[in-house]
Amino acid sequence: MLKYTIQRLLQLIPIFFVVAVVVFFLAHLTPGDPVTVLLGDEASAEAKAELRHELGFDLPLYTQFTQWISDVFRGDLGESFFLNQPVTEVFFNYLGPTISLAIYAQFIAIVLSLLFGVIAARRRGTVADQAVTGFSLLGISVPSFLVGLFLILLFAVQLQWFPVAGYQPLSEGLLEHIRYLTLPAIALGMMQAGLITRMTRSSMLDVMKTNYIKTAKSKGLRENKITYKHALRNAFIPILTVIGESFGTLITGAAVVETVFNIPGIGQLIVNSIERRDFTVIQGTVLLITVTYVLINLIVDLLYGAVDPRIRLNKKK
């Protein structure tokens, strides 16, 4: 297990380097000038050139890249000249809301999908199964911003149960924190719920056909015990994979929901940084997201062994 973990962590280095090269040149070769964004549309060419020089943006691209990459390997991701803060500090400031949102959305998604997926598998071909299939199709197909706007209209504007937008950190109280995150978490969790429900249903159906389930039934075990203790646990490996991947997506890809609900998370940081062409933040954030994504996948891989004792990573057969 330890060797496997170290191997996976070492694999990060080439991935990290390739991502660094791609994101640096993608950011710098895409048209758009941070100096124009800072100085405004009507700033003179003279003023822009002066600031560009002061910030080192007039240096050749390869010089800028070598400076940046050598700093990165020394652990310095640079500083945002818009925010006047180190990129790592900026990233971790924005990570809190995203993690809260992702956990809440994932929680909603897992509860709904396990419940619905199991019901659909147990009652295959019935109206309940069709309703669950419809729900998961809807979750996957309807864009999260549309779900978000619908939720705002119903629960914030009409019923006024929840705020329209915004974010309150946990330090302001758990109830306030939940109140602000509920609608975005539902909007974000719906798609994941759709995906996980489908996987739960199909994985459960596969397991329910296996001989040991038939044996359990013939031994007269209770239906619920068979479903939850024997079938669901064995069906959980593919479900766990989808949950792991979707959690990675929730952490890194909530930009649209964060924008609609005005949550200062990583997604919004990336969107804002791209809009203002804040190169160091774009580059640093993408690198840190890469690390996060790889680590989440690693954790999921390590969890396989915990869920299914038959899987032992790196164990010689």
Added chain:
Amino acid sequence: MKKVLLTALLFLILTVLAACGGNEDSNSDGAETATDEANTDATLNVAYPTNLQTMDPHLTTNQSTRDVSRQIYEQLLTLNEQYEVVPSLAESYEVSEDGLTYTFDLREGVLFHNGEEMQAEDVVASMEKWMETSTQGMANLAGAEFIEVDTYTVELHIDEASLIIPYVLADTAPFPAIVPKESVESAGDTGLEEYIGTGPFQLEEWTADQHIHLTRFEDYESTDDDASGLAGKKEALVKDIYFNIVPDASTRVAGVTTGEYDIAVDIPLDNADQVESADDVNAFYSDGGISAFVYNNQSGPFSDIKLREAFNTAFNAEEAMTAAYSNDNFFELDPGLALPDQVNWHSTAGEEQYNQGDIEAATQLVEESDYNGEEITILSTRDYPDHYSLSIVAQEVLETIGVNTTLDIYDWPTVQEIRTEPENFDIFPMTFAVRPTLHQLPFLDSKAAYPGWSDSEEIDQLLEDITRQSSFEEAYPYVEELQQEVWNYLPVTKIGNQQELVAVSSDVDGYSDLIGPILWNVSKSE
């Protein structure tokens, strides 16, 4: 599974409790009426669409910096609601007979937010920084010098007399904010690093991408003159102001409807009916500036005046403005480069060349031009829906008169960069904020080298002639001549004057706007 369900149930209960908790707040906010008394401890929540890139008003022409900074900082001179220049931090000012020396008597007892009194040395340091770093300072005050005469008197020495100097000093973006000398000294490459002004509100907290929190400056020293535009009496009638950064327009509208925000800025005009019909919300319309198509005068087919004339002749401004701004309540057809309220600068000269919609004559002009069927590139963005709508109209007009077109759509920062190279576009739509003088419209003076690269000796000369006059009465014939010359040379085709919509809660009283929101003298009832 049971545990999961139990946890879920517990969570559901928590969520319902949270929702109920919030409901009380929103109901109490929503129940307020304008007839209630103003609450001096109130918090004004403003939903604002764009992030601030800097809080240094010297540095940028960005609207977001302008709108927030004006609550914090003040300048020597400012604009009243007739767009006239009046003293602000200056008690008064005098111009020498030769027009080369401006003497500013400063108001005494004006305190910065750090408690220090504003004195001449602060003014000199601030104005020098502004002249060095701002577009307006560099363009209009090159070689000028501010000198401290005594603690409360400063002089501006310029090389050439210019009628527009007071207007430049009263400009709103980049505006010459007066800050402590120490703030100037500690400023870095990207501008001020401490944000201390003399305005009615002081900066409490700036959380990037989230909100800017301002609080009332208790020691604010106001003038007793009647409030007018950006000038006169200023009172901080609320204790706190939050500029909440809310990029999504539908969220801003929904937020002001539920009472979560008191003021929502930059509401799309398509939502005007929704705002007007909402309970407890009022629609506030303000001058949004002018819309125009900017031609590439330097190279490509539009460098031929005949083709510019063809497009201008074919163009129906009314149809285009309707496409971009919903209906005629939200725009004004006007050939002037300045707004009608800007009495010293507005002219209708050249109106016969405006809004013609004459396709036949335009087609004839295309034939007379050097146009050879090449593709015209219209550069635009979807980030600003009005720009995009205007581009679609331009494409239809050009195709109708036999000109081939292609529409290049990018995000706004890309457009800003792409259009710096003449080979990248032929025409683009643009909206320009209201500027105190015509000289500050970037597309006229060839020296400004604004994308489009207007290069008319006549226009340059007339701009200079205006500055050399000793009064606006003397200057006005030149203003009219300039406007006519603009219609002859066509650096741009003016389309119209558009309005901006701000949604204001009925709890809020006294909201006004002059080239951006004014939040002093604004109260909120409880």
